[in-house]
Amino acid sequence: MTAQTIFVTGGSRGLGLAIVETLLGQGHSVASFSRSVTSELQALKDKYPETLLITQGDLTDADATTAALERVIATSNGLDSMILNGASPGPLKRMVDVTPSELAEVYAANVLSILPLYRAALPSLRKSGGRLIVLSSGASEQGFEGTGAYAGTKAAVNRIVEVLGLEEPDVTFIAVNPGLVKTDMSAAVLASSAHTMKPETHERIKAAHAAGMAQPPAVPAAAIAALALRAPKELSGRYIASFGPEAKALLEG
Numbered sequence: 001m002t003a004q005t006i007f008v009t010g011g012s013r014g015l016g017l018a019i020v021e022t023l024l025g026q027g028h029s030v031a032s033f034s035r036s037v038t039s040e041l042q043a044l045k046d047k048y049p050e051t052l053l054i055t056q057g058d059l060t061d062a063d064a065t066t067a068a069l070e071r072v073i074a075t076s077n078g079l080d081s082m083i084l085n086g087a088s089p090g091p092l093k094r095m096v097d098v099t100p101s102e103l104a105e106v107y108a109a110n111v112l113s114i115l116p117l118y119r120a121a122l123p124s125l126r127k128s129g130g131r132l133i134v135l136s137s138g139a140s141e142q143g144f145e146g147t148g149a150y151a152g153t154k155a156a157v158n159r160i161v162e163v164l165g166l167e168e169p170d171v172t173f174i175a176v177n178p179g180l181v182k183t184d185m186s187a188a189v190l191a192s193s194a195h196t197m198k199p200e201t202h203e204r205i206k207a208a209h210a211a212g213m214a215q216p217p218a219v220p221a222a223a224i225a226a227l228a229l230r231a232p233k234e235l236s237g238r239y240i241a242s243f244g245p246e247a248k249a250l251l252e253g
């Protein structure tokens with residue numbers, strides 16, 4: 001496969017870091033965007049100095065995100081894919097305790113941040129017939145106590161992706177639920193669950209982690225990379241799971 005150029009947000013740790021590593025390992029050029037540069041991300045830069053570009057900034061700073069993206073587009077042969085993975089778990093509190101500014105902050109990071117990025121990416125993605133993958137969550141389908149602010153952002157992402165799929169025939173848009181993944185975010189939800197969830201919900205989440213149901217990031221990362229590189233147009237506008245049949249077919253194909 002010809003090497004592609006992919007812009008990934010939240011590449012410093014967790015699932016984003018694993019997506020960056022997977023794409024680099026397959027010979028693609030990757031630009032990572034996050035606030036911090038972890039030792040793991042720096043180690044990837046040392047291993048792939050020519051094909052990894054690290055850019056830094058806050059997702060809520062539209063000037064920073066679009067400047068990073070425009071730099072990638074200007075210095076590469078355009079853009080083939082963008083993976084909007086970076087997100088905040090937001091305030092892990094019961095809704096009654098969430099303040100308006102906390103709610104605004106998590107919507108700014110998880111929803112509003114994607115708008116300037118897709119607007120800046122669209123001309124290039126239309127030209128390449130590229131793909132825009134946005135990380136969603138099972139929380140977009142089913143809420144859990146203490147995660148209402150976050151769950152609302154992911155439901156919003158699904159609808160934005162669905163409508164973009166209808167409006168933009170030359171680009172493939174997909175919202176992906178990666179399942180439960182062993183990262184800082186799932187650890188934060190587990191840690192807060194004792195205080196925010198009903199005992200039975202807390203026990204279910206604890207049991208899922210204890211049973212090893214939280215996947216290593218490399219597992220969903222492989223499926224998400226495959227979707228970003230070669231998802232067919234028919235999937236555009238859809239919300240799918242990284243462990244579902246659509247991604248499996250691409251991984252096996």
Ligand SMILES: NC(=O)c1ccc[n+]([C@@H]2O[C@H](COP(=O)([O-])OP(=O)(O)OC[C@H]3O[C@@H](n4cnc5c(N)ncnc54)[C@H](OP(=O)(O)O)[C@@H]3O)[C@@H](O)[C@H]2O)c1
Pocket residue numbers: 009010011012013014015016017033034035036037057058059060084085086087088109135136137138177178179180181182183184185186
């Ligand atoms: N883990 C799960 O079980 C799970 C389940 C369903 C969906 N997801 C989704 O999968 C995606 C990745 O989650 P994860 O578990 O890997 O999360 P994570 O471990 O918390 O990592 C989040 C990433 O996003 C970046 N980020 C967060 N806020 C940012 C901001 N304001 N500006 C710039 N970068 C920011 C972080 O980088 P810096 O801190 O360096 O900026 C980090 O690289 C998210 O969209 C999440 O909603 C995860």
